[in-house]
Amino acid sequence: MDSLTAALLGLVQGVSEFLPISSDGHLVIVEALLGVGEEEGGLSFVIALHIGSLVALLLFYRVRIVGLALGLLRRDAAALADIAKLALATLPAVVVGLALKERVEAAFHTPWIAGAGLLATGSFLITTKRTLPRAHAAAPSYVQALAIGCAQALAILPGVSRSGSTIALALALGVAPLAAAEFSFLLGIIAIIGAAVLDLPELLAAGGNGAGAPMLIGGAAAALSGLAALALFVRLLASQKFHAFAYYCWAAGAAFLAYCLLR
Numbered sequence: 001m002d003s004l005t006a007a008l009l010g011l012v013q014g015v016s017e018f019l020p021i022s023s024d025g026h027l028v029i030v031e032a033l034l035g036v037g038e039e040e041g042g043l044s045f046v047i048a049l050h051i052g053s054l055v056a057l058l059l060f061y062r063v064r065i066v067g068l069a070l071g072l073l074r075r076d077a078a079a080l081a082d083i084a085k086l087a088l089a090t091l092p093a094v095v096v097g098l099a100l101k102e103r104v105e106a107a108f109h110t111p112w113i114a115g116a117g118l119l120a121t122g123s124f125l126i127t128t129k130r131t132l133p134r135a136h137a138a139a140p141s142y143v144q145a146l147a148i149g150c151a152q153a154l155a156i157l158p159g160v161s162r163s164g165s166t167i168a169l170a171l172a173l174g175v176a177p178l179a180a181a182e183f184s185f186l187l188g189i190i191a192i193i194g195a196a197v198l199d200l201p202e203l204l205a206a207g208g209n210g211a212g213a214p215m216l217i218g219g220a221a222a223a224l225s226g227l228a229a230l231a232l233f234v235r236l237l238a239s240q241k242f243h244a245f246a247y248y249c250w251a252a253g254a255a256f257l258a259y260c261l262l263r
Contacts, residue, residue, distance in 0.1 A: 005034060006214035010221025013049040014056065018229040020164030020245050022121055028114040028158045029256050046108065047196050048215035052222030054192040057185055060230045064182065085142055089149030090190050096153040104156055112260040117159015118253030122246040124168040129243035131171045140183060144173045152187055159253065162188060164245070177237045
């Protein structure tokens with residue numbers, strides 16, 4: 001993979017990771033349109049781009065993360081409860097990721113799945129037009145956290161937005177918009193770290209085979225564009241126009257499915 005393609009894919013990852021339009025789905029679509037082969041675009045490169053997104057998340061939520069870390073050391077009850085909820089919400093994705101790892105990898109090389117996933121994402125997002133104005137809870141309960149985790153597990157498929165599905169469900173459960181976004185993105189930090197650890201051998205092998213430079217370029221592009229997308233995302237969520245992304249997801253998903261059928 002050349003540097004320009006890696007940077008373009010990193011830009012796509014950074015923007016689509018934090019806007020509710022599925023970064024994995026867009027990477028699959030862009031790779032298909034650009035003719036990037038499986039040996040170039042594989043899961044290792046996707047994970048490298050996600051690590052770039054992780055850097056953006058760590059920087060954006062640095063105050064909250066430090067607060068949780070200090071609360072853990074001090075055994076602060078509120079911080080311990082928040083960490084326990086995040087751990088509980090992570091379990092469904094861990095179970096699905098370990099049990100269906102090979103099938104998930106195959107889905108990344110089956111382009112039409114990304115198109116179908118975007119249609120599903122649009123269906124989740126449109127519900128926020130009704131639920132967002134009524135969502136006021138400061139944080140999810142333990143049961144709600146587990147339910148949000150199940151939504152994240154579904155988003156392991158390309159095209160299903162992780163942020164879109166988890167935040168849409170959190171809003172439906174009554175969690176306030178900014179609290180829903182924070183919980184979703186803190187969950188994302190754990191998910192990205194877990195995926196990177198699981199795929200570490202493949203990442204190291206890819207770097208040793210000369211793919212290290214494209215992964216670094218793509219990761220850097222994802223981090224920089226991700227920071228900008230995060231700031232934009234929070235503003236759009238506060239404006240109560242989150243559901244507008246549904247129309248984009250439906251249009252993009254339908255157009256790519258048509259492309260797959262006619263190709």
